[in-house]
Amino acid sequence: MGDYPRWAEPFLFMYADSPIATSILNDRLEVLWENKTMQNDQHLVCRMNLQDCLSQAGQNGLAQRFLQGKPFTYSVPGMLSVCSAFVFQPRIAASGALEGVLIHYWGENSACPPPSSDWRSSLYQPISIFSHQFRTPLSQIFSALNLLQIDRQQDQALQTYLRSIHWSCYRLLRTVSNFSSDQQIQSGQLKPKMLAGDLCHFLRDFCQDAEQILQNAGYGFFCEVPPESFITLYDAGLLSRVLCNLLSNACKFTEKKNSQIFLKMTVLEKQATILLSDNGCGMSPQVLQRAFERFYSFDPVTQSPCGDGLGLFICRFILQLHHGTIALQSKEGEGTAAALTIPLRYPGSDAVFYDEPAVVSGNRFSPLQVILSDVIEPDV
Secondary structure (H helix, E strand, O other), X not given: OOOOOHHHHHHHHHHOOOOOOEEEEOXXXXXXXXXXXXXXXXXXHHHHHHHHHHHOHHHHOHHHHHHHOOOEEEEEOOHHXXXXXXXXXXXXOOOOOEEXXXXXXXXXXXXXXXXXXXXXXXXXXXXHHXXXXXXXXXXXHHHHHHHHHHHOOOOHHXXXXXXXXXXXXXXXXXXXXHHHHHHHHXXXXXXXXXXXXXXXXXXXXXXXXXXXXXXXOXXXXXXXXXXXXXXXXXXXXXHHHHHHHHHHHHHHOOOOOOOOEEEEEEEOOOEEEEXXXXXXXXXXXXXXXXXXXXXXXXXXXXXXXXXXXXXXXXXXXXXXXXXXXXXXXXXXXXXXXXXXXXXXXXXXXXXXXXXXXXXXXXXXXXXXXXXXXXXXXXXX
């Protein structure tokens, strides 16, 4: 993505159209990039204040705080008596050197956090409360449903209603999970736990679990994973979410009858490619162009929004965290194909290896069960 450093790439598309004024500095504390909001004329004083405090980074203590690698808020009286508060998020390389700084600006009319607060926690707090307020009653509803399903097994009419409630609860849980992940992305909290492991082994186990669920639901699912090993660094939990979201989309827009959903992995010398395709309704060029847009969703059958529009947005961010890519190819009436690339990253001497593959469907609240609940009724 141009001449920008790799660490900055996820933030470029995330904050390009954000209402939060955002800048990215290079390792020399020079402005490398500004979003549209920061470039607005109303933030001219803000930019001047930023340049002023950066020019004195050695005297005002900013340079030392950047090297600590921890986010912090820095308030300056500024020029023309306009108060500016900058949220700095330094990026430190493995060598300990400064790679650059992500900056958010909070003006006098903004909900500016106090200088001593942790900006990531303050941004994440509202969605944490939201998530807790939904997950707590959902867990109580799940418990009550289990008791009723066991206690009233002979009442078939009641069991039908209970299964419907059960399915709706899974859909709510899926939505809460997506909104929670989205806010983690916005606040910089979604970070991968990169461990070393065999990506081919992981994908074979995933396909085995997915095949059982999809075929039981009436979908035709076929997979092809090479027998060799591909040892690299990856976050199995996050990659599971990507694959589950793509499978959910494939099922949602493909008729069960004569459905053909293929997952194929190809291993090259320095990267692995995963292709997931279907023979569903496909997308128009206009819809395809906006497919990764945050909160964008569209059902070609009903010609109306569907879902929360966060699935592909989250998938794209996760692939960028892995230094990989995701691309879509689609044609109306013929289907859609999603291509993922994951580069080979040699584990270092201090790398931690997976003891066993990630659990994808080993319990009732696993990624496959929750994410696919958008189209497939979960096992009771």
